[in-house]
């Protein structure tokens with residue numbers, strides 16, 4: 001089941017996104033066991049993302065062979081547990097968090113790769129900067145010692161209505177293109193979950209985070 005899902009998804013992603021770019025599939029592994037995750041990795045998953053620091057830490061040594069992303073809301077006082085372990089932080093959604101991560105990274109002598117999270121649908125239940133502020137946030141963070149901004153992350157609103165989703169996805173790609181035009185570190189637009197990844201990929205996302213499509217219902 002997991003193996004079949006991974007092979008099927010990787011095959012569908014082979015052609016790349018709407019811009020002909022390679023797509024990175026990040027398996028969203030919240031609530032999944034290390035054994036399930038290892039099966040996904042053995043079937044071809046190269047990158048996995050956890051939502052909670054506790055789960056990230058608990059499972060860290062229990063499987064091998066994948067880059068470990070952090071994709072969930074991150075409390076400032078828990079940053080210390082991820083330093084040097086997270087391959088990419090998708091969810092930098094406030095300056096205070098960026099400052100803490102930068103400081104801890106500098107102290108450890110490393111540079112942490114981050115995405116700026118955008119609350120593209122202006123939803124109260126979601127974290128992230130407003131889309132209109134995305135470029136200013138990027139400009140503010142891009143020269144921070146200890147951090148390397150690699151792109152942007154967004155979660156689209158939970159709806160099937162493409163008239164709502166397409167303009168939002170296109171707004172994200174526009175922001176990504178604007179930053180990328182001047183900065184070769186910008187390489188990732190992380191957007192797309194099990195319900196909307198096809199739309200996101202067609203509109204230019206090049207990193208998607210899938211849980212249900214790989215592991216089944218939570």
Ligand SMILES: *Cc1c(COP(=O)(O)O)cnc(C)c1O
Nearest residue numbers: 028051071193194209210211212
């Ligand atoms: C759970 C989660 C996903 C994956 O959700 P599915 O609908 O199960 O694919 C992606 N991104 C984040 C931030 C998540 O928390």
